[in-house]
Amino acid sequence: MTAPARFYDGETAQAHAASVRATAGELIILRAADGGALVRWPIAELAVLGDLTHEAVPLLMRRGSDARLVIVDPALRRQLADLVPGLAALAAQPTATTRRIVGFGTTLVALIGLFWLAIDYGTQYAVPLLPHGLQVKLGESVFEALTANETLCEGEKGVEALNRLANRMARAADYPHDVVVYVVNGGPVNAFTLPGGILVFYSDLIEQAKDRAQVAGIMAHEIGHVVHHHPVKGVVRQLGVDLLVRLVSGGYSDVVSTLGAGGNLLLGLRNGRAFERDADATGVRILEKMEMRADGIASFFEQMLEKEPKDAAAAIGIWSSHPPTGERIAATRRPATGRPPFTDAEWKAVREVCK
Amino acid sequence: MSDATSPWAKAAVASSGVPGSAGPAAAAPAAPDLTPSRPIYDGKLSELYAIYLRHVVLMLLTLGWSRFWGRTRLRRYLWSHVSVLGDRFEYRGRGRELLIGFLLAVVMLAVWGGLMYVVWVEVFHERPFSSFGVFDAFSLSVVLLGIPLAFVGHYAGLRYKLSRTRWRGIRCGLAGSAWRYGASATGLTFVNVMTAQLLTPVVSVKLARPRIVNLRYGTLPLEFAGRASDIYGRYLGYYFLNIVAWVVAAIVLIGAIGGTVGGLDLSEEEFLTLFSQPNLRTVLLALAAAIGAYMVFGLLVLPLRCWWQAYLFRYLVSRSRAGNVLFATAITTRQMWGFMVLNYGIVVLTLGLGWPWVMHRTMKLISSELWLYGAPDGASIHQSADRGPRFGEGLLDMFDVGGV
Numbered sequence: 001m002t003a004p005a006r007f008y009d010g011e012t013a014q015a016h017a018a019s020v021r022a023t024a025g026e027l028i029i030l031r032a033a034d035g036g037a038l039v040r041w042p043i044a045e046l047a048v049l050g051d052l053t054h055e056a057v058p059l060l061m062r063r064g065s066d067a068r069l070v071i072v073d074p075a076l077r078r079q080l081a082d083l084v085p086g087l088a089a090l091a092a093q094p095t096a097t098t099r100r101i102v103g104f105g106t107t108l109v110a111l112i113g114l115f116w117l118a119i120d121y122g123t124q125y126a127v128p129l130l131p132h133g134l135q136v137k138l139g140e141s142v143f144e145a146l147t148a149n150e151t152l153c154e155g156e157k158g159v160e161a162l163n164r165l166a167n168r169m170a171r172a173a174d175y176p177h178d179v180v181v182y183v184v185n186g187g188p189v190n191a192f193t194l195p196g197g198i199l200v201f202y203s204d205l206i207e208q209a210k211d212r213a214q215v216a217g218i219m220a221h222e223i224g225h226v227v228h229h230h231p232v233k234g235v236v237r238q239l240g241v242d243l244l245v246r247l248v249s250g251g252y253s254d255v256v257s258t259l260g261a262g263g264n265l266l267l268g269l270r271n272g273r274a275f276e277r278d279a280d281a282t283g284v285r286i287l288e289k290m291e292m293r294a295d296g297i298a299s300f301f302e303q304m305l306e307k308e309p310k311d312a313a314a315a316i317g318i319w320s321s322h323p324p325t326g327e328r329i330a331a332t333r334r335p336a337t338g339r340p341p342f343t344d345a346e347w348k349a350v351r352e353v354c355k
Numbered sequence: 356m357s358d359a360t361s362p363w364a365k366a367a368v369a370s371s372g373v374p375g376s377a378g379p380a381a382a383a384p385a386a387p388d389l390t391p392s393r394p395i396y397d398g399k400l401s402e403l404y405a406i407y408l409r410h411v412v413l414m415l416l417t418l419g420w421s422r423f424w425g426r427t428r429l430r431r432y433l434w435s436h437v438s439v440l441g442d443r444f445e446y447r448g449r450g451r452e453l454l455i456g457f458l459l460a461v462v463m464l465a466v467w468g469g470l471m472y473v474v475w476v477e478v479f480h481e482r483p484f485s486s487f488g489v490f491d492a493f494s495l496s497v498v499l500l501g502i503p504l505a506f507v508g509h510y511a512g513l514r515y516k517l518s519r520t521r522w523r524g525i526r527c528g529l530a531g532s533a534w535r536y537g538a539s540a541t542g543l544t545f546v547n548v549m550t551a552q553l554l555t556p557v558v559s560v561k562l563a564r565p566r567i568v569n570l571r572y573g574t575l576p577l578e579f580a581g582r583a584s585d586i587y588g589r590y591l592g593y594y595f596l597n598i599v600a601w602v603v604a605a606i607v608l609i610g611a612i613g614g615t616v617g618g619l620d621l622s623e624e625e626f627l628t629l630f631s632q633p634n635l636r637t638v639l640l641a642l643a644a645a646i647g648a649y650m651v652f653g654l655l656v657l658p659l660r661c662w663w664q665a666y667l668f669r670y671l672v673s674r675s676r677a678g679n680v681l682f683a684t685a686i687t688t689r690q691m692w693g694f695m696v697l698n699y700g701i702v703v704l705t706l707g708l709g710w711p712w713v714m715h716r717t718m719k720l721i722s723s724e725l726w727l728y729g730a731p732d733g734a735s736i737h738q739s740a741d742r743g744p745r746f747g748e749g750l751l752d753m754f755d756v757g758g759v
Contacts, residue, residue, distance in 0.1 A: 012737055115415060
C-alpha cells in the first residue's frame with residue numbers, strides 16, 4: 001500500500017513516505033515504515049499552499065520553514081480540513097471546470113463585444129471630452145515632425161485670409177475653439193487636418209484650384225474633420241483595436257499582434273472612408289449655413305477626375321482611405337450660387353501666399 | 356538515434372577502472388542505480404482552459420495589468436501537474452513580484468530616455484539632422500539595445516522561474532551573470548550572422564553551457580559535456596541540404612504562381628478588380644494559394660530544420676547530468692515538427708486562444724520524451740541559501756519574449 005502522504009524536510013532533497021495524526025494542538029507526521037515521529041507541527045503554525053483549482057495537491061507547510069507535507073490521499077485531506085478550520089483549503093473543491101469555461105467564455109465574448117463598441121462608437125462621445133490643450137499639443141508635435149523638411153508659405157495677407165475664413169466656418173459649425181491654417185510650399189495637391197484644429201494646405205492645391213469656391217470647399221471639408229474630431233478619433237480607434245488584440249491573445253504572441261495590425265490597417269481605412277463622407281456632408285452644410293457658394297467640393301473632385309479619369313479610389317476598393325470620387329461628387333453637387341468666400345483682394349493674397 | 360557514445364560512460368569507466376564502453380548501463384561492477392523513469396504530466400486541458408479564460412477576461416477588464424497574476428496561476432497549474440519520481444514540482448512565484456519587476460524595467464527605460472534627452476539638449480543644442488529628433492534617437496537606441504537586453508532578460512527570467520520552482524521542497528536556481536550571458540549571446544549571434552550561420556553548432560553549445568552548468572537543484576550543480584565538434588558533421592549536412600531545399604521550394608512556388616496567374620488570362624484591370632473588390636471566390640482562391648505556398652515551403656524547408664533541431668536537442672539533453680541522474684531523449688524530427696511548426700500554427704490560427712492547448716501539448720511531449728536514468732542522492736543535496744532574485748522578469752516582459 002502506498003503511504004497516504006510524503007514529507008520533505010526542507011533541508012535535504014529526501015522524500016519520506018509518511019502518514020499523519022492530528023491531535024488537539026499538533027500535527028504529528030509519522031514515518032510510514034515504522035510509525036516513528038518525523039516531526040510535530042503546532043496546528044497554529046500550519047498553512048496551506050495553493051488550492052485545488054491550480055495545484056493537483058495543495059501543500060501543507062509550517063510557517064517560516066521550507067518543509068512540506070504532501071497529503072496524497074484525498075480522504076485524509078478532507079478529514080484534516082474538517083478537523084482544523086484553518087486548513088479548509090486542503091479540500092475545498094473548485095467550481096466545476098465546464099461551468100467555469102462556459103462562464104468565463106461567455107464573459108469574454110461579451111467583453112470583446114463591449115470593447116469593440118466602446119472603440120467604434122464610444123470614441124464619438126469620449127474624444128470631444130479630451131482637453132483641447134492636449135489635442136493641440138499632439139497636433140503641433142505631429143505638424144513639426146511632418147513639416148520639418150518643408151518650407152511654410154508666409155504671405156501675411158494670404159495666411160490671414162485663410163485663417164479668417166477657417167475660423168468663420170468653425171464658428172458656423174459651433175466649434176468652440178480657434179483653428180489654425182498653415183500653407184506648405186509645394187505638393188501634393190492635398191490638404192489635411194491634425195488634432196487640435198490644425199489645418200495644413202499644400203500650395204499646389206491653391207495654385208491648381210480653378211476658383212475661390214474650390215479652396216473654400218476644401219476648407220469646409222477639412223473643418224468638417226475638425227468638428228467631428230476625426231484625427232483624434234482615428235488615433236484612438238487604432239490604438240484601441242491594437243490593445244484589444246494584445247489583450248485577447250493573452251499579451252503573449254507577437255505573431256497574433258502582427259496579424260491584428262493588418263486587420264487594424266483595413267479597419268483604419270474603412271474608418272477613413274466613413275470620415276471622408278462625414279466631412280463632405282458637414283462641409284456642404286457649413287457652406288450652406290453661411291450662404292456661401294457650395295459647389296466647390298464637387299467641382300474640385302470633378303477637376304481631379306478629369307485629370308485622372310480612372311477613379312483611383314474606386315479602383316483600389318477596400319484598400320482606399322477615401323470613398324470613390326464619383327460617389328463623392330454625386331453627394332456634394334450643389335448649384336454655383338451664393339456669396340463668395342473671399343473678397344477679390346483676399347483671393348489675390350491667397351493666390352500669392354507663397355510668393 | 357545517432358548520437359555518439361555518452362561521455363558519462365567514460366567517466367563511469369574511469370572511476371570504476373573497468374575497460375569497455377557502450378551505454379552508461381554497461382559501466383558495470385559497482386553498478387550505479389540507473390533505473391529509467393519519465394516525468395509524469397497529469398494536467399487536463401479543460402482545467403487549463405478554465406484558468407486561461409479567466410486570465411484573458413481579467414486582462415480585458417484590467418487593460419492587461421492582471422497578466423502578472425494570470426501568468427503565475429498558469430505556472431502553478433503546469434508545475435504542480437508534473438511529477439518526477441513520484442514527487443510533484445511546486446511553483447511559488449507571485450504576481451506582485453512580476454509586477455515590480457516590470458515596473459523596474461519601465462523605470463530603467465524611462466531613466467535611459469531622460470538621459471538621452473538631456474544629452475540631446477545639452478550636447479547637441481540644435482538638431483544636427485533636421486528630420487532626426489530625440490524620439491527617433493531613443494527608439495533607435497532601444498532597438499539596438501533591445502537584442503542584448505532580450506538575452507539578458509531571457510537569462511534573468513530563467514533565473515527567476517527556477518528560483519520559484521521547488522521539487523521535494525528544495526529550490527532550484529541559476530547562478531552566473533545575466534549580463535555576461537547577454538554579452539556573449541549578442542557577440543556570438545553577431546559573429547554567426549557575419550559568417551552565414553556556419554558557426555551555429557559553436558553558438559548552440561556555448562549558449563547552452565552557461566544555462567546548464569549554472570543550473571542548481573539545491574546545492575547540486577548540473578554538468579554539461581557537450582562539444583561543438585561532435586555535432587558539426589550533422590550541421591554541415593543540414594546546412595547544404597537547406598540551401599538545396601530553398602532553391603527547389605522557390606522554383607516550385609514561382610512555377611506554380613506563374614502558371615496559375617498566366618492560366619487565368621486576366622488583364623491588368625481585371626486583376627486589380629479581383630484584388631480590390633474581393634468576392635468570396637477570390638478570397639477562397641487566395642487562401643488556397645497561401646496554403647499551397649505554405650505546404651511547399653513547409654514540406655521542403657521546415658522538416659529539415661526540425662531534423663536538425665531534434666538532433667541538437669537530443670545531443671544537448673544527453674550531454675547534461677545532475678549528480679547521479681543522467682538524461683536522454685529520443686525526440687524525433689516529427690515530434691519536433693509538432694512542437695515548432697504545429698504549435699506555431701495553432702497559436703496563429705486561433706488568434707492566441709490556442710495557447711493552453713500548445714502548453715498542454717508541450718508538457719505531454721516533455722513527459723513522454725524525456726528519460727531520466729537513476730535517482731538523486733537526496734541526503735547529499737541541501738537547500739541552497741540563495742533565494743533567487745526578489746523581483747521577476749522585468750526585462751523579459753518588456754521585450755515581449757516571455758511565454759509561460
